[in-house]
């Protein structure tokens with residue numbers, strides 16, 4: 001029976017993860033979702049689990065040490081899955097500071113509190129013994145490895161070389177996680193995943209933004225030449241991979257997660273236009289993102305061979321489900337794109 005702290009569970013991947021594990025992947029005694037509900041958090045994503053007696057929502061900040069301590073002492077977690085983050089590269093280009101505080105200080109706060117609650121002799125600095133069965137899992141990103149040229153893939157041994165304030169903050173957080181394992185022996189894993197897509201993704205990211213604009217017959221803003229490549233993974237496959245790492249990952253190890261689905265951005269945009277019955281005249285090439293990483297590609301052989309995980313969805317199946325979900329949830333899209341989203345869009349893309 002697990003007692004899990006999930007952070008950032010009101011966001012895109014976190015909410016999918018909560019749905020996924022409460023459906024029965026693990027025997028869950030208790031799941032606390034700690035989320036600040038920033039612009040990216042949406043409790044509507046979790047309305048169907050609100051009545052589940054195992055689920056508790058706490059509105060709060062992962063940087064708030066007192067709150068995190070209170071939650072650990074009240075709920076006696078044995079597992080932490082840390083999703084909470086500022087997650088959008090374009091926002092990090094214009095407003096880097098919050099990325100450093102949320103992503104790095106937030107991670108360090110959680111690690112520190114987990115260490116003090118899980119360590120058998122918390123006051124003995126030489127002791128490396130922790131309660132049995134505890135684990136801290138850091139949800140990281142392939143972006144920490146930087147950009148690839150036309151060939152090659154990221155393995156877990158690829159040196160970190162982040163290019164955006166977002167990826168630099170995630171790399172900084174990964175280094176702190178690594179240090180807590182090396183210095184204190186804290187049982188940790190880091191997962192580094194490629195671009196996710198699926199239900200509940202906020203329409204600042206490529207796929208939901210393009211779907212939203214298509215449905216409104218608005219221009220589709222493609223950065224630069226549109227030939228940047230991302231390695232797409234359906235979000236439920238990310239959730240199953242995290243569960244495999246929680247269950248079978250060796251403490252201290254990093255696992256890359258990817259679905260071997262490299263696509264150029266323009267291919268994705270054309271596929272969406274075609275699926276939604278719109279014409280290519282909506283494509284609008286705009287000025288490129290500063291420091292734009294050209295290509296990401298994940299070598300997933302470690303997690304597939306060592307933990308026996310593999311993605312369940314082909315790219316075609318995942319995209320079909322995703323497009324259907326957004327078509328069926330146009331009210332959700334309307335609500336998340338009203339208000340602050342309008343000024344965000346204006347600021348990023350102009351009129």
Ligand code: NAD
Nearest residue numbers: 008010011012013036037038040041061062084085087196
């Ligand atoms: P998201 O932006 O959709 O959600 C982030 C969530 O964190 C939101 O609910 C937000 O309210 C919450 N949050 C932000 N600051 C907080 C704070 N200080 N305290 C508590 N909660 C806070 O992000 P996502 O796309 O679901 O990504 C989740 C994680 O996965 C992130 O760590 C991200 O770096 C990583 N990741 C994402 C992708 C992707 O394609 N989306 C790929 C690889 C890794």
Ligand code: TYD
Nearest residue numbers: 089195204205206207209221222223228265
């Ligand atoms: P995004 O979804 O922001 O994810 P990331 O930057 O973390 O990979 O962007 C995916 C790709 O799509 C990236 O190469 C940037 C590009 N992109 C556009 O061309 N136009 C857009 O409006 C957005 C949001 C992204």
